[in-house]
Amino acid sequence: MKRTYFTALLVFILVVFAPSAQAQVKLGIEIKQGYDSAYVADIDPNGLAAAAGIMKGDYIKEIDNVALWFTHQLRGTMGIKKADKPFTVVVRRGETLHSIRVDPAKPAKSWRRIKGGDALSDCYLSPTADCIIDLSMKNIKTETDADKRFSARVATIGRLVQIDRLDLAKAEFEKLKVEYYQLPKLEYNFSATLRLFNVFGEKPSEKLLSHALNKVKMKGGKLNIGSLLRAAEYLGEYGYKNEGVPFVMPVVEAAKKSPKLIKYDSRGMGRALGATEQYDLMKSYLKLEDFDSRWGSQMLEAAFLYHMKQEDLKSAEKVMKIILTFPRSKTNKDDLIFIRMFRKAQQDKLVYKFINRLKDQTEKMDPLFKPLLARSLVKAYGAVGNIHMGRKTIEQYFKTNRLGPMLDLTIESANSRSTPGLAVQFYRDLPKLIAETHTLVKNASAKDKKSNKLDIKKFYLVLAAHLQSNFTLQEYDAYGFDDYEYENMIEAFTEVRRYDEALAWTVAKERKFGKTWSYYDVFSMYGASASPDKIDKLKRHPKFSEHGKFFDRAYLKRLYWGGHVEDAANLFKSLSLKEKEIAIFGQMPFVSVCKKCDL
Secondary structure: OHHHHHHHHHHHHHHHHOOOOOOEOOOOEEEEEOOOOEEEEEEOOOOHHHHHOOOOOOEEEEEOOEEOOOHHHHHHHHHOOEOOOOEEEEEEEOOEEEEEEEOOOOOOOOOOOOOOOOHHHHHHHOOOHHHHHHHHHHHHHHOOOHHHHHHHHHHHHHHHHHOOOHHHHHHHHHHHHHHHHHOOOOOOOHHHHHHHHHHOOOOOOHHHHHHHHHHHOEEOOEEOHHHHHHHHHHHHHOOOHHHHHHHHHHHHHHHHHOHHHHOOOHHHHHHHHHHOOOHHHHHHHHHOOOOOHHHHHHHHHHHHHHHHHOOOHHHHHHHHHHHHHOOOOOOHHHHHHHHHHHHHOOOHHHHHHHHHHHHHHHHHOOOOOHHHHHHHHHHHHHHOOOHHHHHHHHHHHOOOOOHHHHHHHHHHHHOOOOOHHHHHHHOOOHHHHHHHHHHHHHHOOHHHHHHOHHHHHHHHHHHHHOOOOOOOHHHHHOOOOOHHHHHHHHHHHHHOOOHHHHHHHHHHHHHHHOOOOHHHHHHHHHHHHOOHHHHHHHHOOOOHHHHHHHHHHHHHHHHHHOOOHHHHHHHHHOOOHHHHHHHHHOOHHHOOOOOOOOO
């Protein structure tokens, strides 16, 4: 049985990386791994992706209804696309979803260049490497804040490398290594520093690493667990695995004495141990008596997903071996963690082995406790989008008090794909399930609403992502949700371009909780994709004068990439100096060769 698991993973590796015999589509993009999906790190402005309307910075969520989480899944999916067949790519731009049709027969986009009448306008409308680099160097010299100057130098070095000004880039890197020791705070700049060491093929010195360890180790007199684990992860990610061990060991030693220390950092621990390849330490945690099985499962899940994101499938197999064979006590909640995890890895055979085991356990369970395990089975079916079997399980075990299981099935089904908004569009029976669950929520007793409050909060995020749903602020307010929960709702509206609702809830959030940054996403959403009538309505909004710059950033990019150069020129002239500079730095694809556009 165990050998079957590893055979499945081997087949998965061969399928993902097997070369295709047919002519493949070349999008003309470089992809990198983001938090939950691959994104366009660089783009050929004359390539197929640009001609279709894909932009640098877009996160690729689906291709022809195939949900994608990792770069190798995207490569594998593109590897079987025929060069003469159109296909659909769903991207997330900012917080908004866009469905883009890619036609390999479509000619490359031609980019008109015009003069804007002054140096900054010319640099934006007809960008050159020299004008962008000159502006970058000027920003370094004029910045007085140490952190901001350091960030400006990091960005400048990246641009210099991109356009092959390596001597100048190396000179700036030497300056950056001096500034590194002068930074008041290091943890947010450490990753950027390590990345540049990796770019230039240098190994961080013991002095540099010791300085970093001393800076991030303690916070407020306590061990800074999160920062230490992130530092270890960064070091492993950029090829310095051994150097990462001293950062993770203080956490390891502290957690041996008190396992609860990493209760909220178990996933961070998993990523750090995975990045530094400390698999024996993972096993040692699983043996601790006071180490909750769920923390262990979350640690293993994070390590597995870390390796998947790095396209390091051999290391992912090592973690999977621990998951499947290492003896330890587990619960049905642990199985759910791995069902969701293997779902992302597109390992359906493994997923259904876990589900079938959960099903067998449910059927054999004492009748008194059977509903408890059956709820986990409902969640498991939802996690793979099997709404039909989820419903059958609810009918079998929950003839009364169906609110909790229906919430479970709806929430898990909506989250089984790359985004809830796409899940609602993909599963034909999910809209009906959402409507039935909403009715149950509205008609529930006060006691049931209180006992299911956390799941009801998650359910409203699904409602917001469903275009046909209809509910009011007053209905939501009745649960007493907080500032952060409002923000999540606004993001859910934004994802599916429910403009009016997103803006109305942002205004309500500001009125209820004070100053909010949610306007950033909402105004950017309008700029990225709103129709002319929606834009006209937005410009009359009382908050436009205060937050209009977020709209302008997205709209300017949309105009330029859409070929409306004169309109882009007029908008650019109206911007503040700072906004003009931000826009100019976004023109890098037009002045550099996309060296790693291999997809």
